[in-house]
Amino acid sequence: MAKQRPFMDGLKSDAFRIHMELKDRLKVVDSETGAVLDYYRPEPVMSEEKKRSFKFMTELDYHADKYGGFIIAFFEGSRRMTDIFPDLTQADYARLLYVSTYTAYSERDDLHCYLKHDNGHFINRSSLFKLLGVARNTFSAFYRKLIDNNIIQELDGKLAINPEFFFRGEIKKVSHFHSRTTVHTRVFRRTVRELYQKYGRRKTKQLGILYAILPYVNFRYNILCHNPTESNCELIHPMKLGELADKLRYRNASKLKTAMRGIRFEDMPVFQFVEDAHDNRQRKVIVNPALFYASGGETLETAKVLFQQNGGSGYKKDI
Incomplete structure (x- = not known):
């Protein structure tokens, strides 16, 4: 009975009621020996492959939670970022990676991933300027590059990021935006943000290395x-x-x-x-x-x- 206590305590009310109704009428028999078991704890039936997969995903879920969740970055494998965005500087790469961490989940059938603060408020041009913490001239030049390269789009005063480059949600929703040579990776939000807050204002070019190495x-x-x-x-x-x-x-x-x-x-x-x-x-x-x-x-x-x-x-x- 002592072995049953943890199992019984873990049952929801409906499951507990059903268990109590059936326990005196049903017996659990070992299929190999025929012996009646005093205690049996049901567990889901999983193949070894599924067990390994579950273990990996559990660890990955913990990892993602620890580092603030993630957004998906898309890029061409082994293709230089300078070939994709020839007018962006390495310092711009650092700012872009930081901005991408504010990508919100797409809403229903709308594939636009708006930029949002963690409190759910939309980010517009003015709030993006404050978020980046750079000089006004630097911001104006960077913002113009984002628009010209179709990285972000202004929609009714809100800023949406192009799912061709960054997305948050189920990848299959935006698969039609990408070619066969496009690859993707998780970018962990808290890590990028803390690095930007630590280095972004005084070592921005240095921090831009992070985005530049993604294709490799x-x-x-x-x-x-x-x-x-x-x-x-x-x-x-x-x-x-x-x-x-x-x-x-x-x-x-x-x-x-x-x-x-x-x-x-x-x-x-x-x-x-x-x-x-x-x-x-x-x-x-x-x-x-x-x-x-x-x-x-x-x-x-x-x-x-x-x-x-x-x-x-x-x-x-x-x-």
Whole structure:
């Protein structure tokens, strides 16, 4: 009876009533031995594959909740951001990524994802200016680029973000906006916001590296590579720091590494480097999944452990 108590206490009222009505008339029999069981706790029947999937999704749900939920960023895999937005500067990338975290869920059949404050109030041009905290001339130039590149649209005084680039909700709703070469990843809202609030006003260009590297983040292992959609670890072609510097138009790989090392979140690095003592350009780069993560969760723990600081305190679950 002691074993039954936790189970009985966990039943809802209707289930408890039915259990009490049937318990004296029905018996549970072990199908292999024929023995009558005194205690039986029903559990859902799951295949091993479903159990693993449930475990991964549970961990991913916790991860998403811990870092403020996420929006989806779309981009062309391995295609430079400078080719997509040639008039945006690296500092603009930082502001754009920050703005994207205010993407609200689409409303019913309306695919427009409006920008909203966390209190539900719509963001207009004036409130966006206050949110970014930049000089008026800087904001005016940035805002014009957002409009000209069709990243945001003004609708009845509200600002809606183009689902071709950012979305919050079920991806299948906006699949017709994207080509076969379009890939996507989760961008965790709290991480981006805290980084912008920490670095956005004094190291905006440095912070823009985050958006610039998106096309090279492997969707499963979070390593920067030349084939970001490859899931077979033996076939992934890692990108060397020197190659990344060339793509981001940094003349010096050492300066790029210094800029990347200078970005930290909750006492954790945003980037980890696989060191090569002989050549700085040969180093490989891994991205903290507290910032971006695209896979279903099966590689999340492996990616997280690479960024643990002080005995793993950076990712310790709340008790």
